[in-house]
Amino acid sequence: MPRFEPFRALRYAAPDLEPLLAPPYDVLDAADVDALQARSPQNVTRVDVPRGGADRYGVAATTLDGWVADGVLVLDPEPSFTIYRLRFADGHGVARDVAGVLGALEVVDAGAGGVLPHERTTPKDSTDRLELTRATRANLSPVWGLSLAAGLADLLAAPGELVGRLVDDAYGRRVEHVWERVTDPERVRAIRDLLASDDVLIADGHHRYAVGRTFRDEVRAATGRTDTAAELTLAFVAELVADQLSVEPIHRLYSGVDPAALRAALERSFVLTEVAGDEGTVSAVNATSMVLLTADGAWRLDPRPGVLDGVRALDGVWLETTLDGLDPQVAYHAGVQPALDAVTQGRAVAAVLVRPPSLAEIERTAREGLLMPPKSTFFTPKLKTGAVLRPLDL
Template sequence: MPRFEPFRALRFADRDLQPLLAPPYDVLDDSDVDALQARSAHNVTFVDVPRGGADRYEVAAATLQDWVDQGVLVLDPEPSFTIYRLRFTDASGSRRDVAGVLGALEVLDPGADSGAGRVLPHERTTPKDSTDRLELTRATRANLSPVWGLSLAAGLAAMLAEPGEPVGRLVELTEGLGGPEVVHVWERVTDPERVRAIGALLAADDVLIADGHHRYAVSRTYRDEVRAATGRDDTGAERTLAFVAELVADQLSVEPIHRHYSGVDLAELRAALERFFVLSRVGGDHGTVSALNATAMVLLTVEGAWRLDPRPGVFDDVRALDGLWLETALEGVDVQVAYQDGVDAALDAVADRVAVAAVLVRPPSLEEIQRTAREGLLMPPKSTFFTPKLKTGAVLRPLEP
């Protein structure tokens, strides 16, 4: 893996993090932000989700600095790693205890090898305007939310089993994860020997970006700007905030992101799918399609629901990824694709005729995720939805001393 280093973290002085933290900026709508900001004048969204006019990034930066000056945020006295634990019940009903580490990940160009390892993309990304995150980074000179990486180095989960110094805990009530809550726990690690051991283990192999491809790309652009402005390649911009967990089954909770199709005639869409799949009609209620989706893809339309079973031999030369099978089947069909997690969202999109049809897909297997990493392959866009989402605000990383 490329360099992964401890840093002096900015943390909220108040240990009651419930009113202060937030989900990632890219899953929030305006009503979500309103609700979060109503909790506290110091909710992280006042910095991480700039609102207002053309000066909103400068306002966010000034707010961040005010919080530091007032002691709302406190800079750690020494560099550290932060163990981040997520305890929850997943969609299958299994209890999970995921542990990763927050640190500063080296920013590398595509295909570059630091000498220790590479940072590898996980899937093809969809076009997205990254100006917002770049402007915010320029103004605040800080990493506010982490990239999520998966380390191919064996043994990280075991190394993180020993607790560190408790620095925060939050209980999140949630729906859709198979249980009533997610417990988020943060523990600081400053012991020099343990810091060195974690860094050395992670230096042994590559890291696969699971979530945050655009944030990593923004970090690369910002690094290049700093290099051009300073003539230096040893500033804080050479690294970015990252959460890294081990790429093993018990440290991953992966859910699918379903496909919503529009801009096409339903008959044409069905005809294209039938060349590659056998369509078998099934009940279209939530419980039936959810249960079936555990083992098969499901086509949803206003006319009903159908199980999709590949015809013999049609995908012999195609990797076993539902998203890739659908891309193959619909190649040449002029269709618009949107991506959304959740069976309810797919059923609603079809019922409300926002989509002509939806296809419920299954998440990729651990074997395919590992193959993607080892062979340098890319999955189709939006192949995986890693859960639970990391909280923003527990650990911030200044880019300057």
């Protein structure tokens, strides 16, 4: 089972975190970064999303070191865990109060167990994150893990020492982010021991975790040691329970394929029933069924009896099985309206709205050592970067 350890965190000294923090780097475009950096010369994107030429990683490292020297960032005097609470209304309007813990998660070899991948990943250049880690010697953005051990939510219910709070209205959703430091030895031990008792499933941040493995191996080769800070990586871990997670689907956008051929392939596995193509109707239908969108209309997809027997009951797997051999180009997007827009504006010849997998299916897949298709789940809301940074030179 994986180690999960407290560490001495770097935190912003300023009480107002709103101008300083940012969403994860991989959801930001250039305009987002411009807007964030306009808020403050100390916004975390100046380190986490380095800009410029070949020297940008060195500049990021110099900036980070300067913030520490100038007291913009302050190192905790002792190791701690940080409870991270997210309070929001999910896509169905249900109020949620999610609690996870920020700590240092063990970096294990691929296939070794303990820390399990959740889904197959799409190709992505990891060089940027690796170069940034090498230069800054810090974990800047956490991996999101799900603990399969029961009881973590209960351990995190009592408050810790409040060290930060902000309310974010980005993406049309109000989210309260709260960070609380935990240093009490007994509570730290209880959290550490519980998380070491069962597997942790990576929900988001597979590439960051893989970069952590590469960096760990480089440090081992350079030092001959297996006891450095590179043996672990920054992670937010929550319990895999229904009331602690908000899971939304990531829909499929298809191009590079004849829409008639796509529909014919789908009709071999599904009965297509036409529905109104407005967002409200499509969203309501998508709550219980997959939905095909094309320029000609919208159709509910219901599995034909017996055709998909023996195929794991995951929408992404059903689609991969049904479209095998057709080889369309696939893009991914959360949200019904963006999928409708992509089709009506001609950026996709068709879209299929999928449903999120159940938490039971997520756990079952992990326990059996299997992987879901790419982009099977969208865990919301996104974590803020910058509230807790983890130095790798201590």
